[in-house]
Each structure stands twice: as C-alpha cells, then as structure tokens.
Amino acid sequence: MKSASFFEALAALLPAENLKIAEEDMRPYECDGLSMYRALPKCVALPANEAELAAVMQLCHAHRVPVVARGAGTGLSGGATPSPDALLLSTAKMMRILDIDALGCTARVQPGVRNLAISEAVSQYGLYYAPDPSSQIACSIGGNVAENSGGVHCLKYGLTIHNIRKLRVVLMTGEIVELGTDALDAPGYDLLALMIGSEGLLGIVTEVTVKLTPKPQLAQVAMASFASVEAAGAAVGYIIAAGIIPAGLEMMDKIATEAVEGFVHAGYDLDAAAILLCESDGTPEEVADEMARVSEVLRNAGATDIKVSQNEAERLRYWSGRKNAFPATGRISPDYYCMDGTIPRAQLPRVLNVIAVLSAKYNLRCANVFHAGDGNLHPLIMFDANVPGELERAEEFGAEILELCVEVGGTITGEHGVGIEKINQMCVQFSPKELTRMHEIKHAFDEHGLLNPGKAVPTLHRCAEFGKMRIGQGKPMPFSDLPRF
Amino acid sequence: MCLTSYEQIMIEHWQSQIKAAAAKGAKLAIRGSGSKAFCGPVANGEIIDTREHVGIVEYEPNELVIVVRCGTRIADVEKAMADAGQMLAFEPPHFGEHATIGGMVASGLSGPRRPYAGALRDFVLGCKVLDGKGDHLSFGGKVMKNVAGFDVSRLLTGSQGTLGVITEVAFKCLPVPKAQQTRVFEFDAQTAIERMNRWYGEANPITATTWVGGKLYVRLAGAAPAVQSAAANLGGEALAIDADWWRNWREQKHEFFAGDQPLIRLACKSTAAWSDLASNAEQQAIDWGGAQRWLRASAAQLPAVRAWAKTQGGHAGIFRGANSEAERSEPLQTALAAVQAKIKASFDPYQVFSSL
Numbered sequence: 132m133k134s135a136s137f138f139e140a141l142a143a144l145l146p147a148e149n150l151k152i153a154e155e156d157m158r159p160y161e162c163d164g165l166s167m168y169r170a171l172p173k174c175v176a177l178p179a180n181e182a183e184l185a186a187v188m189q190l191c192h193a194h195r196v197p198v199v200a201r202g203a204g205t206g207l208s209g210g211a212t213p214s215p216d217a218l219l220l221s222t223a224k225m226m227r228i229l230d231i232d233a234l235g236c237t238a239r240v241q242p243g244v245r246n247l248a249i250s251e252a253v254s255q256y257g258l259y260y261a262p263d264p265s266s267q268i269a270c271s272i273g274g275n276v277a278e279n280s281g282g283v284h285c286l287k288y289g290l291t292i293h294n295i296r297k298l299r300v301v302l303m304t305g306e307i308v309e310l311g312t313d314a315l316d317a318p319g320y321d322l323l324a325l326m327i328g329s330e331g332l333l334g335i336v337t338e339v340t341v342k343l344t345p346k347p348q349l350a351q352v353a354m355a356s357f358a359s360v361e362a363a364g365a366a367v368g369y370i371i372a373a374g375i376i377p378a379g380l381e382m383m384d385k386i387a388t389e390a391v392e393g394f395v396h397a398g399y400d401l402d403a404a405a406i407l408l409c410e411s412d413g414t415p416e417e418v419a420d421e422m423a424r425v426s427e428v429l430r431n432a433g434a435t436d437i438k439v440s441q442n443e444a445e446r447l448r449y450w451s452g453r454k455n456a457f458p459a460t461g462r463i464s465p466d467y468y469c470m471d472g473t474i475p476r477a478q479l480p481r482v483l484n485v486i487a488v489l490s491a492k493y494n495l496r497c498a499n500v501f502h503a504g505d506g507n508l509h510p511l512i513m514f515d516a517n518v519p520g521e522l523e524r525a526e527e528f529g530a531e532i533l534e535l536c537v538e539v540g541g542t543i544t545g546e547h548g549v550g551i552e553k554i555n556q557m558c559v560q561f562s563p564k565e566l567t568r569m570h571e572i573k574h575a576f577d578e579h580g581l582l583n584p585g586k587a588v589p590t591l592h593r594c595a596e597f598g599k600m601r602i603g604q605g606k607p608m609p610f611s612d613l614p615r616f
Numbered sequence: 617m618c619l620t621s622y623e624q625i626m627i628e629h630w631q632s633q634i635k636a637a638a639a640k641g642a643k644l645a646i647r648g649s650g651s652k653a654f655c656g657p658v659a660n661g662e663i664i665d666t667r668e669h670v671g672i673v674e675y676e677p678n679e680l681v682i683v684v685r686c687g688t689r690i691a692d693v694e695k696a697m698a699d700a701g702q703m704l705a706f707e708p709p710h711f712g713e714h715a716t717i718g719g720m721v722a723s724g725l726s727g728p729r730r731p732y733a734g735a736l737r738d739f740v741l742g743c744k745v746l747d748g749k750g751d752h753l754s755f756g757g758k759v760m761k762n763v764a765g766f767d768v769s770r771l772l773t774g775s776q777g778t779l780g781v782i783t784e785v786a787f788k789c790l791p792v793p794k795a796q797q798t799r800v801f802e803f804d805a806q807t808a809i810e811r812m813n814r815w816y817g818e819a820n821p822i823t824a825t826t827w828v829g830g831k832l833y834v835r836l837a838g839a840a841p842a843v844q845s846a847a848a849n850l851g852g853e854a855l856a857i858d859a860d861w862w863r864n865w866r867e868q869k870h871e872f873f874a875g876d877q878p879l880i881r882l883a884c885k886s887t888a889a890w891s892d893l894a895s896n897a898e899q900q901a902i903d904w905g906g907a908q909r910w911l912r913a914s915a916a917q918l919p920a921v922r923a924w925a926k927t928q929g930g931h932a933g934i935f936r937g938a939n940s941e942a943e944r945s946e947p948l949q950t951a952l953a954a955v956q957a958k959i960k961a962s963f964d965p966y967q968v969f970s971s972l
C-alpha cells in the first residue's frame with residue numbers, strides 16, 4: 132500500500148528530481164551486484180545532503196517505513212537489494228570530497244564518493260586511500276564502510292576498518308551521531324568498529340574521515356608460475372614463514388588465468404596450474420631486499436617461472452588481470468556466482484580439492500582467485516541462468532563451499548558481507564545465543580528493526596526452518612561438534 | 617563448542633559464579649593481575665580471577681594467528697611470539713610483570729607503535745566472552761578477514777570488564793622487523809609536531825615518535841637497508857640501547873611519569889599546534905606522531921584541557937590519579953550514551969559486572 136500521507140510528506144522534503152516513484156525510474160535500482168535477487172522498492176530517495184537525509188529518516192521512522200541504503204550497488208551479497216515495502220536511500224547525490232588534510236594524512240568525504248576518487252584527489256600530495264577493492268572505480272566509500280571491504284593490498288595495509296578515523300551517522304530516528312574522533316580513539320565502547328561492516332543495519336553513514344597512506348616510493352610485483360595449485364598454496368605459507376608481509380599476495384588458478392588472459396592480455400603463464408602475484412613496496416632499498424628474499428622463497432617452493440615487473444606499466448599490467456578476474460569470468464560464462472569464504476591458509480590444499488570434487492558433482496565449472504595472503508577465497512562458479520536448474524545448482528554448490536569454510540575453522544564471508552545471500556549459512560557459523568546478541572545490538576541502534584530488515588543476521592525462526600530443510604535433505608546441521616573459534 | 621575438560625571446568629565454574637551473582641543481585645569484580653586497575657572503572661564484589669584460565673590455545677606462526685586464554689601473561693605470549701620472530705604489533709603497555717591478556721584487551725591500550733601499525737583492536741580477530749547471564753559466546757574467529765555478523769569482538773575490546781569476562785582472544789601476529797634504530801633530535805615542541813607529521817607523510821619507515829624533555833625520538837624499523845637510508849636522510853643522533861628507552865616510555869617508567877601529580881592523557885588530531893595548556897613545556901610530552909599528549913597537571917586544569925582537546929577534534933581525561941569516572945573519561949553524546957546503555961543491558965542485564 133502506498134500511503135498518500137507518507138508520499139506527500141516525503142515530496143515536501145526532497146526536490147522532485149531526488150525522489151523516484153515511477154516504476155521505470157526505479158528499475159535501475161532493482162538489484163545490486165548479486166543480480167539474481169531483484170525487487171522494486173517502495174520508492175527511491177536521493178537526498179543531496181545530510182540534513183535532507185536525516186529528514187527522510189525521521190519521516191520513515193514516524194511512518195515505520197523500512198529503509199535500505201544503497202551506495203553504488205556493486206555489493207555482491209544482496210545487501211542493497213530493495214524490498215517492496217522499503218524506501219531505498221541512495222547516496223548517489225552525496226559525492227563531495229569535503230576536506231583534505233595533507234599534513235595529517237586524512238580526508239573527510241561524503242558517503243557516495245567513489246573509492247578510487249579519494250586516491251585520485253589526494254594523489255597530488257603523495258598520498259592514497261589504501262583499501263582497494265577490485266570494484267574501486269565504481270564502489271562508494273559508504274558501501275565500503277558498510278561491508279568492511281578489502282582489496283588486494285589489505286594484507287599489509289588493512290581492511291576498511293583499519294583505515295577509518297571517524298564517521299557521521301544518521302540513526303533510524305533521524306538523530307545524527309559521530310563515531311570515532313579526529314584523534315586515534317574515542318571515549319566509550321568502540322561503536323566505530325561496530326558500525327564498520329554492519330551492512331546498513333545500524334545507521335546510515337553520511338560522512339567518512341579516512342586515513343590516508345603515503346604512496347610508497349616504489350612498488351614491484353613478482354609473478355610466479357606453479358605446476359600445481361597445492362604448490363602455489365604452500366609457497367604462500369613459506370613467504371609468511373620467512374617473516375615477509377608482502378603488500379599484496381594473490382593467487383589465480385588456470386581456469387581464472389585463461390579467462391582473464393583472453394580479456395586483458397596481462398601476460399600470464401597459461402601453462403601454469405596456478406600463478407602467484409607477490410608485491411613489495413616501500414623505499415627502493417626495502418623493495419630490492421624483499422624482492423630478493425621473495426624470489427628465493429618462490430624458487431625453493433618449486434616455482435617453474437618467476438617474472439618481476441621492471442616498470443610501473445608492467446606492474447599494472449600484471450595486476451590488471453587479477454583486478455579484472457570477475458568481469459573476465461563473465462565473458463566466458465553467461466553467468467557467474469562469486470563466493471567469498473576465508474579459511475586458515477594451511478587448509479588451502481584441502482579446500483581446493485573439495486571444490487574440485489564439488490565442481491564435478493554439480494557439473495559446473497569453477498575458477499579460483501584468492502587473496503591468498505589472508506586466506507580469502509573467491510571461487511567463481513560459472514553457470515547459465517537460462518538453463519533450467521543451473522542457478523539452483525550454482526547456489527547449492529556455493530552453499531557447500533561456505534559450510535566447508537566454517538568446518539575448517541574459517542568464515543562464510545571475508546569481505547563481501549552476508550546480505551541476503553549467506554543468511555542461511557550464518558545459522559551454521561553462529562549459535563542461536565550469538566545471533567540473539569546480534570539482534571539485541573541492532574535493537575540498541577534501531578528499536579523498530581527498520582534498517583535493512585531481513586539482511587545479515589538471520590532470525591532464529593529462519594535458522595530453524597533452514598535446519599529442518601537440511602535435515603529433510605539428509606544433511607545434519609554441523610553445529611554442535613564444530614570448533615568454531 | 618569444543619572445550620577441553622580443563623576448559624569446561626573453568627568455564628562452568630565461572631558460569632555458576634555469574635548465575636549465582638545474578639540471582640542474588642550481587643556484583644562480580646573481573647580481575648587479572650590488577651596492573652591496570654588504576655585506569656579503569658571501579659570493580660567491586662566477589663572476584664573472578666582470570667589468572668585461573670591460562671595458556672596459549674593455538675599458535676601457528678605461518679597463519680599469523682595466536683589464540684590465547686585470558687589469564688595468560690602478556691609477557692609469556694610475547695616470549696612465545698618472539699621465539700617465532702613475531703610480535704603483538706600494537707606494542708601493549710604491561711604496567712606490571714604479571715599483566716594478563718584479558719586485562720590488556722579489556723582496557724584496550726596500545727603502545728608507541730599505535731599510529732603506525734594500528735591499535736590493539738585492529739589486531740583482534742575474535743573473542744570468546746562469558747556474559748552477565750553466564751552464556752559463553754564466540755564472535756569473530758581466527759582468520760584474517762571475517763565480516764560475518766557484527767564485529768562484536770572489537771566492541772568487547774576496550775569495554776573495561778563492563779560487558780563480560782573475555783575468556784579467549786585470537787590476535788593477528790606480525791613479524792619483528794629485521795632492523796631498528798632510534799634517532800634523537802633537539803627540537804622545540806612545535807617543530808617536533810611538524811616533523812612527526814611531515815616525516816610520516818614522506819613514507820619513512822617510522823614505527824614510533826615521542827617528544828619529551830625538549831627532544832624528539834624517532835624510531836625507524838624495517839629492512840636494514842631501508843632503516844639505514846632513512847636514518848641518513850632524517851639526521852639526528854643515534855640512541856644507544858633504544859629498545860630499553862621505548863620499553864621504559866611505554867611502561868611509563870620514564871622520569872616524565874615520576875611523582876604523584878595527576879597524569880592527563882589528551883587525544884587530538886596529530887597536527888594540533890602546540891599549546892602549553894597552562895603548564896610549562898617540561899610538563900607535557902607529545903606521543904603517537906602528535907595524536908597523543910601527556911600532561912602533568914592538576915584535576916582543576918582538566919576542564920580547560922578538555923575544552924582545548926575538543927577544538928582539536930579529540931578528548932581528554934585523567935589517566936593516573938583520577939578521582940571519578942567523570943575525570944577519567946569524557947561523557948558521550950546523548951544518543952550514543954543511550955545506545956551504549958542498551959548494549960550494556962543486553963550483555964549484562966542483571967548488572968553483575970562493573971558499571972559503565
């Protein structure tokens with residue numbers, strides 16, 4: 132039901148062009164990067180500033196209208212998927228960089244600012260914003276905060292949470308709060324940490340103060356070929372064991388390198404079963420020292436070939452393949468489904484073997500790209516949604532991978548978030564009491580449960596249904612006997 | 617949950633203690649060695665002695681992860697890590713030989729490396745906690761990246777024993793740098809602030825900066841050639857046995873911290889211009905690249921210090937010698953205080969643990 136008084140009040144708060152109600156105007160917002168889930172929202176509001184946004188929130192609160200926040204819509208877990216009874220709140224009109232403190236190495240930006248736009252704006256000062264998701268040309272910093280996004284350089288420079296100083300947040304009531312300070316800490320509980328990665332369930336981020344990192348004087352990447360995925364996985368462990376924390380440490384299997392090579396011509400070794408990309412950055416002395424040590428470790432680990440980038444263009448070319456792995460997979464398969472589990476690295480060979488077995492079982496191809504340094508896997512399951520049953524098979528395949536990650540001591544999501552996609556697997560990873568505590572935390576911020584309802588944290592009822600369904604399929608919940616910590 | 621029998625006995629013992637206290641409306645005081653009692657909220661009641669729950673549960677240097685029980689001494693954990701060439705990179709102050717991991721996490725304090733490597737909470741991967749209902753809950757995990765559910769383990773970090781007994785924590789470990797050297801410069805305070813900020817922005821391998829007694833101490837660490845070239849570029853004098861200097865500073869054994877006068881901790885933006893804040897230059901030290909300042913001052917000076925901190929985007933409180941919680945920590949914005957109170961109520965509905 133579209134209630135007239137709500138829409139009238141909303142229209143009074145926003146200029147006409149910042150409010151979309153007609154179906155054709157709302158179509159572009161019907162899904163995020165997880166495009167298998169689609170719905171039209173109740174309406175789309177695009178406030179131009181914090182005051183407008185707060186007024187919209189206050190109105191929604193008064194009318195008990197749920198709110199789903201949306202940044203750039205690149206999320207891969209359905210976090211920004213609309214719901215017919217909820218207002219979709221887009222930050223697309225809040226795209227200003229408000230302040231750059233070059234000496235203090237911080238910038239204050241609005242939530243709709245693109246990740247890469249921050250680095251571009253501060254580049255003139257020799258600085259950049261370190262977390263670099265592969266979607267960085269498109270995704271918004273508000274979305275990054277909501278997902279605690281990572282990138283290929285977060286092994287050394289940290290995730291979003293390690294690079295945020297302060298947030299301004301509008302609560303569901305329309306109240307505006309500041310989390311964190313311009314210093315390095317704040318009094319009270321660490322609500323800043325709690326807000327980061329909260330997937331739009333606790334508040335709407337309206338301003339972000341990011342920490343900037345000095346651009347390293349030099350960066351070089353080594354590309355190593357391996358005859359087996361296991362050998363490449365083991366090499367990652369040897370690098371860490373040698374006391375090296377590379378700026379980036381990524382792995383791709385042969386299916387993935389073949390897909391990207393046809394797309395970006397990065398110069399990958401297509402005879403290798405897997406390649407590793409290992410980057411060093413810092414002063415020229417540091418890089419030379421580290422590259423020598425890395426090359427030695429890689430050789431001892433059985434690398435069949437090692438190439439080290441000789442200039443910046445070459446370095447970027449080596450990375451371009453990795454950064455385009457998802458779209459490249461999209462070119463060789465009508466559809467693909469990107470998973471995001473994290474595991475203790477030692478489990479890599481075992482998990483890869485099981486994925487290969489599952490790939491045969493479901494008769495679906497699967498390319499593997501990983502943030503290998505921190506054990507974050509991105510199996511890309513290829514399918515064709517037009518073939519009846521393939522989507523369902525892809526989803527089941529994915530679910531099995533996630534549960535495997537939990538079983539070996541890992542987690543169902545390293546950086547893409549739970550959203551609606553992995554909500555059932557939350558029941559596998561957490562006990563009912565832990566989930567209840569998360570609901571209570573949400574309640575502390577959002578008493579009526581209006582912010583992004585149905586996402587990220589499943590209700591116990593849902594878990595019970597999921598449990599029954601699995602038992603029906605002869606799969607017991609792997610709950611009680613699992614060392615989940 | 618997969619508990620060893622020893623663990624089970626310990627946890628069950630505490631669970632019954634908590635449930636009994638909740639039933640009686642009694643208080644419990646969570647206590648490790650007591651090394652940081654001076655800088656946290658007052659804890660009354662029957663004692664839960666976290667030192668009964670000790671040991672490194674799991675340490676895989678190649679995974680960069682260590683999982684530790686709350687009563688384990690920080691010193692023992694650091695020793696085990698040093699043997700594997702690793703460290704707790706936030707360089708926690710111990711404030712006592714027997715200081716425990718649980719107390720370290722609950723007080724949330726980080727040392728000199730904080731602005732460069734990150735805060736304690738940045739290295740917490742997961743926590744187990746016994747809440748005020750006696751439920752043993754586990755959040756986060758033992759992998760580097762994990763965004764499943766709210767980041768409750770970081771909420772528990774720095775919660776000062778008000779939310780529950782932190783029983784076990786998983787940390788990210790980092791390798792000890794191959795080389796280290798400290799350079800000393802004679803600078804006035806304002807020059808020191810300017811250099812701390814500028815040198816950091818120039819991508820030098822800096823891991824600590826402190827200005828005290830008219831001298832700026834800059835610690836460089838990393839690969840040996842990088843440390844040498846940075847030392848040559850920055851200049852200054854080398855400091856002999858610099859590890860001891862930084863340990864003393866971190867532990868507040870440096871002469872700056874001597875005497876009974878209250879110690880005010882002020883957090884501000886790193887670039888905040890020098891202000892003598894009604895004390896002379898010897899009574900103020902600048903830490904953390906400019907973002908943390910220490911003052912020897914009386915409680916009467918606190919309001920003025922807080923007013924200044926506010927203009928510099930920060931906050932201040934009495935770190936040693938506070939007479940009340942209000943002197944220790946600044947009040948929160950009303951809306952945040954309400955959120956915080958609800959979180960407290962969900963973890964500790966019967967108010968068994970220390971108040972906020």
Ligand SMILES: Cc1cc2nc3c(=O)[nH]c(=O)nc-3n(C[C@H](O)[C@H](O)[C@H](O)COP(=O)(O)OP(=O)(O)OC[C@H]3O[C@@H](n4cnc5c(N)ncnc54)[C@H](O)[C@@H]3O)c2cc1C
Pocket residue numbers: 163164199200201202203204205206207209210211222242263264265266269270271272273274275276277278279280281282283330331332334335336337457458546547583
């Ligand atoms: C090709 C491709 C590559 C990718 N690579 C990576 C990668 O390397 N690493 C990685 O971590 N992710 C990656 N992602 C996932 C995605 O880009 C990130 O999750 C990103 O942070 C989402 O940002 P967004 O602006 O698109 O947010 P959206 O998709 O619009 O929203 C994501 C979530 O954030 C919430 N949200 C958005 N804005 C706000 C706000 N202002 N306040 C509160 N909540 C808000 C939404 O409600 C939703 O729950 C990739 C995606 C694609 C398509």
